[in-house]
Amino acid sequence: MLDSSFALILLRDLRLAARRRIEVLLPLVFFLVASSLFPFGVGPEPQTLREIAPGIVWVCALLSAMLSLTSLYGGDHADGTLEQMLLSRRSLTLLAGGKALAHWLLTGLPLLLLAPLLGLLFGMSSASIGVLTLGLLLGTPILSLLGGIGAALTLGLRNGGVLVLLLVLPLCIPVLIFGAGAVTAAEAGLPVQGHLSLLAALLLLCLLGAPLATAAALKISVD
Amino acid sequence: MHTTIRLFTYAAPSRFYALAGRLTPWLYALALLGAALGLYIGFFVAPTDATQGESYRIIFIHVPAAWMSMLLYLAMAGWAVMGWAFNARLASMVARALAPTGALFTVMALWTGALWGKPTWGTWWVWDARLTSELILLFLYLGYIALVESIDDTRRADHAGALLALVGAVNVPVIYFSVRWWNTLHQGASISMTAAPTMASTMLAALLVMTMAFWAYAFAVVFGRTRAIILEREADAEWVQALARDTSKETA
Amino acid sequence: MRTLVGLSRPEAGEIDHAAATTVYIGHSTALKEDLSAHEALQFLARLHGRDHRADSIDAALQRLQVQQSSRRSVRTLSQGQRRRVALARLALEDQPALWVLDEPFDALDATGMDIVLQLIGGHLLRQGAVVLSSHIPFSLPGTPLLVLDLDARTAHA
Numbered sequence: 001m002l003d004s005s006f007a008l009i010l011l012r013d014l015r016l017a018a019r020r021r022i023e024v025l026l027p028l029v030f031f032l033v034a035s036s037l038f039p040f041g042v043g044p045e046p047q048t049l050r051e052i053a054p055g056i057v058w059v060c061a062l063l064s065a066m067l068s069l070t071s072l073y074g075g076d077h078a079d080g081t082l083e084q085m086l087l088s089r090r091s092l093t094l095l096a097g098g099k100a101l102a103h104w105l106l107t108g109l110p111l112l113l114l115a116p117l118l119g120l121l122f123g124m125s126s127a128s129i130g131v132l133t134l135g136l137l138l139g140t141p142i143l144s145l146l147g148g149i150g151a152a153l154t155l156g157l158r159n160g161g162v163l164v165l166l167l168v169l170p171l172c173i174p175v176l177i178f179g180a181g182a183v184t185a186a187e188a189g190l191p192v193q194g195h196l197s198l199l200a201a202l203l204l205l206c207l208l209g210a211p212l213a214t215a216a217a218l219k220i221s222v223d
Numbered sequence: 224m225h226t227t228i229r230l231f232t233y234a235a236p237s238r239f240y241a242l243a244g245r246l247t248p249w250l251y252a253l254a255l256l257g258a259a260l261g262l263y264i265g266f267f268v269a270p271t272d273a274t275q276g277e278s279y280r281i282i283f284i285h286v287p288a289a290w291m292s293m294l295l296y297l298a299m300a301g302w303a304v305m306g307w308a309f310n311a312r313l314a315s316m317v318a319r320a321l322a323p324t325g326a327l328f329t330v331m332a333l334w335t336g337a338l339w340g341k342p343t344w345g346t347w348w349v350w351d352a353r354l355t356s357e358l359i360l361l362f363l364y365l366g367y368i369a370l371v372e373s374i375d376d377t378r379r380a381d382h383a384g385a386l387l388a389l390v391g392a393v394n395v396p397v398i399y400f401s402v403r404w405w406n407t408l409h410q411g412a413s414i415s416m417t418a419a420p421t422m423a424s425t426m427l428a429a430l431l432v433m434t435m436a437f438w439a440y441a442f443a444v445v446f447g448r449t450r451a452i453i454l455e456r457e458a459d460a461e462w463v464q465a466l467a468r469d470t471s472k473e474t475a
Numbered sequence: 476m477r478t479l480v481g482l483s484r485p486e487a488g489e490i491d492h493a494a495a496t497t498v499y500i501g502h503s504t505a506l507k508e509d510l511s512a513h514e515a516l517q518f519l520a521r522l523h524g525r526d527h528r529a530d531s532i533d534a535a536l537q538r539l540q541v542q543q544s545s546r547r548s549v550r551t552l553s554q555g556q557r558r559r560v561a562l563a564r565l566a567l568e569d570q571p572a573l574w575v576l577d578e579p580f581d582a583l584d585a586t587g588m589d590i591v592l593q594l595i596g597g598h599l600l601r602q603g604a605v606v607l608s609s610h611i612p613f614s615l616p617g618t619p620l621l622v623l624d625l626d627a628r629t630a631h632a
Contacts (some may be wrong), residue, residue, distance in 0.1 A: 012507075012518055019509040021404050064415045080503030082484055087499055088522045147391060157373050166369055167387060170362040171394050174401035181405060202397070213390055223484055377485075 005090040009098035012149060017106050023068075028110050031064040035118050046123050054132065054183035055124035058176050060118075061136060062104050065143040066168060068107055070161045072099060072151040073218070083153075086222055091217035096152070100144045100211065106142030124187070131186040131196075135179040138199040142175050143168075145210035153216035236313050236453045237462045243446035250443035265429035278342040283426075285432040287337035288328045289353070291441060293395075294361055295325035299367070299399070301393040313449075315381035316456065318327035319371060320448035322347025323439055326364040332357050334395065352406035356399045363391045476501065476543045476577045477607060494573035498523075501577045504561035508550040512536065512560045515549055522593045535566035539590055554582040557587065574598060576607040588613065 007098055017024050038056050042048055076082040085095055119129035150168040154160040182195035231240045265283030272279040299321040307316030336354045337347045346353075370387055374380035457463050477483045479490060485488040506515040513532055519529035536542040539559040544552055552560070562579060574595070580588050592615055595605050599618050623630050 008518075008521055012510075015514075016507060016509050076509075079300050079507065080501055080502075080505040081507065083477075083499070083501060084505045084519060084522060085505075086482065087480060087497070089524065090522065131244060149386075153370060154373070159373060163369055163373055166362075167366045168357050169399075170366065171390065174394075177401045177405040198401075198421060209393075214387065217383065217386055220379060220386060222482060223379060223382075 003044060003190045004040060005094040006098040006101075008090075009085075009095050010102050013099065014105065015104035017102070023071075024106050024110075025122050027064040027107050028114055030067060030183075031060055031111055031114060034060045034063065035183075036121070050123045050187070053124050054118065054128070054180040054187075055113055056122070056135075057118050057132060058180040058183075058211065060139065061115065062143060062169070062172055062176060063165075064111055065107050065140060066147055066165050068103065069151045069168070070154070070166050072148060073155055074101055076152075076221075077155050078107040082218070082222060086218070092218060093211045093213045094149055096104045096211040096214035096218070100141070100148045100214070104141050104144040108136075108144055109219055112136035112140055128183050128186045130184045131192050135146040135182045138196065138203050139179045142199075142206050145214075146171050146182075147189070149217055152214045152221055155221040166191070175199065179200070195196060228421065234311060234313050236316070236457050237348035237460070239313055240450050240453050241451055244450070247443050252441045254436050254443060257432055257439060261429050261433035261436055264425060264432060269327050269425040270293065271427055274331050278339065281339045283337060283429050283433050285332055286430055287437045288335060289332040289357060290434060291437045292325055292329040292332055292357065295321050295328060295366065295441060296360060296388075296395070297392060299325055300385075300388035303388045307382045307385035312456070313453075315385070316452045317445065317449050318384065319381070320452055322364060322368050322371075324444050324450065326368065326439070327363055328441075329357060329361040333361065334366055352399075354405040355406065356402045357405065359398050359402070360395070363395075367391070459462045476575055480575050480605065482558065496570060497570055497575060498564065498568060498570035499577075500561055500564060500579065502581070504555060504557045506549045506560060511546050511548055512552065512556075513545045516560055516563055520565055520567055525564075528533045531567060534572075535563040536560065538564045538594075540586070546618060555587065557585065558582045558607075559587055559590075562591055562594075565591070565598070566584040568603075569596065571598075571602040571604075574603065574605040574607070576605065578609060579607055580609050580611045580613065588618075 032095065035056055038052070040102045042052065073082060076085070086092065112133055114127045115133055115178060119132055124132065146168050147164070150164040157163060178195045178199045182192045182199070183196060185192050232470045233242055234464035261283060262283055269280070269283075270278060299318050302314045302321065305311055306313075306318060315475055333354065335350075336357065340349050340354075341347055368385055371384040374383060428454075454463060454466075476499075480497050481490070482499075488502070496514050505519060506512070507518070508519065513529075513536065516535065517527050517529070517532050520532065533542060533545060536545050540563060541552075541559045541563070544556055548562070549557060558579075558581060563573065568574075579591055585589065588611070592613060595607075595613060596618065598605060598613075619632070621630060621632060
């Protein structure tokens with residue numbers, strides 16, 4: 001089990017992250033700071049903030065999750081590890097999957113654990129916060145999976161950081177729509193199963209397709 | 224067998240270059256005539272709309288432009304993937320040539336959409352489902368162009384673009400339906416094509432003629448751009464050198 | 476070198492070789508800076524499905540005489556030490572395979588070079604093959620050696 005490609009990469013990335021704890025915290029700090037900017041922009045009126053909260057939290061979660069994308073494959077590309085991975089007999093798709101899971105565990109999961117705090121800051125009800133967190137639980141892995149494709153395509157490029165955002169953000173719009181839409185529905189007392197099941201469906205689609213696309217992108221980029 | 228040879232003949236850049244060169248003037252002529260005819264029908268012959276008056280006439284540019292923007296994206300993705308899968312250089316070049324034109328039509332659709340919106344609701348922009356989808360399509364085009372322009376290595380750029388366009392193409396239905404849901408959720412304004420369920424036949428005629436004109440224009444421009452890309456990439460080839468010599472002899 | 480192992484597509488022609496397994500050690504060492512030498516080598520061994528038990532890794536590092544750095548992080552190692560750790564992969568090999576080594580003697584002192592040449596010699600004895608590039612002259616007596624001089628575009632034994 002430990003020797004499976006998926007687990008090998010996952011554990012290595014987690015170990016590497018453990019030795020660079022500050023870097024792991026950066027996207028979380030950004031999440032907090034960016035979300036907190038909005039009240040300064042739109043005013044502290046509780047009603048307004050409650051209305052726009054789902055959108056703000058989701059957009060900031062999106063941007064925060066994308067911040068660490070360039071380093072997803074960048075380090076391995078620079079020191080030659082990626083070449084070794086390509087040359088090994090191992091399935092690149094599984095390696096990509098392991099990478100995406102590592103990214104989610106280090107970025108997406110902490111974000112969704114932090115989200116309830118932001119919900120409180122924006123005065124959301126506990127039911128809404130629950131739906132927010134559940135939505136993020138389904139949506140943040142999608143961000144990691146789609147982000148992997150973008151990171152693999154922009155490997156080693158000069159302006160890769162901004163470029164990957166430009167490429168991946170439009171693809172994440174459906175996630176944003178359903179995730180934030182679910183919270184808005186919960187606030188209005190409307191059912192949320194529709195939104196959440198659509199998110200789950202998108203997640204399934206990405207789980208099936210994204211690692212494969214990422215593997216193809218890696219082969220293209222290293223050629 | 225004979226037909227196959229004929230088909231793949233034009234997969235060679237040099238022969239495509241020659242053929243496209245001969246066709247381009249005719250295509251521009253067709254585009255011009257078609258546009259003149261279509262606009263005439265649209266602006267002078269088609270009846271006034273019951274609810275929207277004269278301002279609706281912008282749809283004769285807006286709708287064909289929107290159709291073209293979507294079709295060209297699919298064409299771009301299709302050619303790019305072909306170039307990637309079969310290592311067909313010309314297919315990749317055509318995909319690169321399609322992108323700016325597709326983006327242009329998208330901008331045209333957005334701009335005419337705004338022009339339509341102003342007299343209808345008083346604002347330059349509404350987050351209507353179709354307009355918003357069109358905006359996202361523009362982002363997809365811009366992303367493709369940004370990616371392929373950022374990669375110096377031609378083959379990597381072409382293939383990366385192909386993968387991105389493919390992922391985008393797969394996403395387009397998802398994006399479109401989610402945006403439609405989002406729009407109905409929040410009860411935004413929406414542009415409806417016509418109030419009446421049946422469109423006057425003259426309106427339909429104008430739309431079709433304009434679409435055809437846009438097609439001809441797209442072909443002409445894309446052929447021209449592809450020829451330029453061919454010259455750039457195949458600069459070392461014998462036939463390009465010969466062409467350059469002949470051209471300089473003519474101008475000398 | 477990269478085209479030979481399949482990392483780059485050739486502009487023209489084809490690559491055809493009979494080896495079932497290829498071991499490529501390129502110019503970059505593929506050692507993660509935040510890992511210890513032991514951990515980094517173990518990861519590479521695992522990645523390529525070789526023996527990755529702790530004592531085997533230790534033995535490989537000892538063969539290249541870097542076992543004293545085994546628990547230090549790669550970042551703290553000198554270029555020469557990193558090169559030795561990277562090449563320690565070869566000490567884990569026991570099959571007749573094709574080794575493709577890009578400037579393996581780079582940053583190595585005379586002792587290091589000797590050890591690597593010994594490993595290569597041992598590999599050749601078990602029917603392995605090695606393709607390496609080097610701007611440092613070396614000799615491996617008793618082996619069939621084909622030298623390709625890329626500048627002069629000649630080949631000689």
